[in-house]
Amino acid sequence: VSHHPATDQFVVETEFFVRYVESDGMRVVNHANYISWFEEARSAYARELGAGYDEMERNGFYMAVIEVNAQYHRPARYGDRVRVRCWVEESRSRTVQFRYEVLNAQTKELLTTGTTKHICVNSEGRVTSIPERWQVMLAGRQGELVNIPA
Amino acid sequence: VSHHPATDQFVVETEFFVRYVESDGMRVVNHANYISWFEEARSAYARELGAGYDEMERNGFYMAVIEVNAQYHRPARYGDRVRVRCWVEESRSRTVQFRYEVLNAQTKELLTTGTTKHICVNSEGRVTSIPERWQVMLAGRQGELVNIPA
Amino acid sequence: VSHHPATDQFVVETEFFVRYVESDGMRVVNHANYISWFEEARSAYARELGAGYDEMERNGFYMAVIEVNAQYHRPARYGDRVRVRCWVEESRSRTVQFRYEVLNAQTKELLTTGTTKHICVNSEGRVTSIPERWQVMLAGRQGELVNIPA
Amino acid sequence: VSHHPATDQFVVETEFFVRYVESDGMRVVNHANYISWFEEARSAYARELGAGYDEMERNGFYMAVIEVNAQYHRPARYGDRVRVRCWVEESRSRTVQFRYEVLNAQTKELLTTGTTKHICVNSEGRVTSIPERWQVMLAGRQGELVNIPA
Numbered sequence: 001v002s003h004h005p006a007t008d009q010f011v012v013e014t015e016f017f018v019r020y021v022e023s024d025g026m027r028v029v030n031h032a033n034y035i036s037w038f039e040e041a042r043s044a045y046a047r048e049l050g051a052g053y054d055e056m057e058r059n060g061f062y063m064a065v066i067e068v069n070a071q072y073h074r075p076a077r078y079g080d081r082v083r084v085r086c087w088v089e090e091s092r093s094r095t096v097q098f099r100y101e102v103l104n105a106q107t108k109e110l111l112t113t114g115t116t117k118h119i120c121v122n123s124e125g126r127v128t129s130i131p132e133r134w135q136v137m138l139a140g141r142q143g144e145l146v147n148i149p150a
Numbered sequence: 151v152s153h154h155p156a157t158d159q160f161v162v163e164t165e166f167f168v169r170y171v172e173s174d175g176m177r178v179v180n181h182a183n184y185i186s187w188f189e190e191a192r193s194a195y196a197r198e199l200g201a202g203y204d205e206m207e208r209n210g211f212y213m214a215v216i217e218v219n220a221q222y223h224r225p226a227r228y229g230d231r232v233r234v235r236c237w238v239e240e241s242r243s244r245t246v247q248f249r250y251e252v253l254n255a256q257t258k259e260l261l262t263t264g265t266t267k268h269i270c271v272n273s274e275g276r277v278t279s280i281p282e283r284w285q286v287m288l289a290g291r292q293g294e295l296v297n298i299p300a
Numbered sequence: 301v302s303h304h305p306a307t308d309q310f311v312v313e314t315e316f317f318v319r320y321v322e323s324d325g326m327r328v329v330n331h332a333n334y335i336s337w338f339e340e341a342r343s344a345y346a347r348e349l350g351a352g353y354d355e356m357e358r359n360g361f362y363m364a365v366i367e368v369n370a371q372y373h374r375p376a377r378y379g380d381r382v383r384v385r386c387w388v389e390e391s392r393s394r395t396v397q398f399r400y401e402v403l404n405a406q407t408k409e410l411l412t413t414g415t416t417k418h419i420c421v422n423s424e425g426r427v428t429s430i431p432e433r434w435q436v437m438l439a440g441r442q443g444e445l446v447n448i449p450a
Numbered sequence: 451v452s453h454h455p456a457t458d459q460f461v462v463e464t465e466f467f468v469r470y471v472e473s474d475g476m477r478v479v480n481h482a483n484y485i486s487w488f489e490e491a492r493s494a495y496a497r498e499l500g501a502g503y504d505e506m507e508r509n510g511f512y513m514a515v516i517e518v519n520a521q522y523h524r525p526a527r528y529g530d531r532v533r534v535r536c537w538v539e540e541s542r543s544r545t546v547q548f549r550y551e552v553l554n555a556q557t558k559e560l561l562t563t564g565t566t567k568h569i570c571v572n573s574e575g576r577v578t579s580i581p582e583r584w585q586v587m588l589a590g591r592q593g594e595l596v597n598i599p600a
Contacts, residue, residue: 017494017497019489019490019493020489020490020503021332021486024320024321024324025320025323025327025378026207026212026214027325027327030320030321031185031189031215032182032183032186033182035181035182035185035218036180036182039181039182039470039471043467043469052529053528054527054528055529057176064176064222064225065222066221066222067221068181068185068218068219068220069217069218069219071217072217078325078503079502079504079505166316167340167343167347169340169343170343170353171336171480174470175477177475177477180470182471186319186321189319189320189321190317190319193319193320202379203379204378204379205379227354228353228475229354325507326507326514330486331485331489332482332485332486332489333482335482335485339480339481339482357475357476364522364525365481366521367519367520368481368485368519368522369518371516372514372516372517375514
């Protein structure tokens, strides 16, 4: 049941154990937490590009989320180690869309897929172009896969 | 800028203040928390039907989330009181889809919209029909709006 | 089993339903969430004083948490409505300590007790005196109890 | 400013990056999240003992939190990598107390310290003795330190 991401883009993978607090009354990970895992995968992606998102904010630019989609195929449970894959699906001067896959790191089963769409806003909250250094980085890399344990 | 839900379905509204912990480094509510607000709106909806979701689980049925979509129009901030509207968009024997609107309760501005899709699973994790009592409740009511402070 | 707060201070109560996401794999509210409920109770306290904490931050002052204690007596569960009581236990020019009680709003059983201690920091992160207007408000009121649904 | 844990007990360290969602309106990690980090450190501790806490629950035993204490010395921020140290401070047949230290993994500065106290309950919610296999494991190891990236 192994699974390869359906992309030739640069893919960053991050891995971690499910936290106990992330499970809910159904004894599976609550669906909202996958959205936070997507966010953490974006953070790992930015760190891997060599330019942490914290640096972007220090420069006065913020990537605001304007859309989220997620499909839940199989549950993750406390005790599981999960792997989150993240890549850029579409990159423009003012928007960027990421795609995600969450897998069980042991069984390689696909648990959740999703996308997030972002715009760039400045410190006054105005929509603005993504800084060029970031546009280049988001658009530039292809065909590699990097796996980083959290 | 007042806003009316685009439906003739039975709508349940719940209201609460943004919690401090729900804001993030951008000083706005983190996008994942709206997904939890949707969930809380479903809870309010079930309570309003007179059959809390906790009762459903005690009977051995669980409404698992299989899809989430959200569009973020304007940010909510700590200090804001928000109103979450929830109604059934599509109800079948095995699936139900809810739609949501999050508004600023003071200004009535529309902040976030979204949907969630659910299947019914039993205590062994098998997909099953939604219990009839619930199917009837989810399908049955139209044209009313109930506003309940949390 | 009714319970009265052990204080003659001004007490603010806030009430809400347990959110599904707040329960964990034990099917009870995860202990970390009570700390967020304490925080929400402080927010309700400040709103009741007529000076929301958001206003304090807009003026460049932040109440940083330096200590948290909590004792867990009985669990809260999804489906429960809880009441959180909050009052000032000790108020000085540079520190303030709040005390909390979480009750089941139906049965009045005491679920959790705790305290938080805070210092005031300015926008540069320096420890500073609590603004006088707030010192007076925190120290000034006694013997009243206000109950506000969330 | 390096720091060594004040214990000769078996210490388990886990490391991870601060997640964006964990920061709040003060642009530092919200104090409630450290309580979840303590919990994750206990999970790492149990995994390191060779007996994940999920196994304990599958056997019908639950370690319920009855007390939490935390002292906040310096803030963690998004972009920081943190290290959480965890060890058993006191182990009895019916209770166990863990102690924690959260450090900035780069600077080694001590950020937060704390303790949690636990009792063992069975699947009916009754207080019971900690299973012997676990009592032995919790009491048995000394003087080692294991560092595991999350």
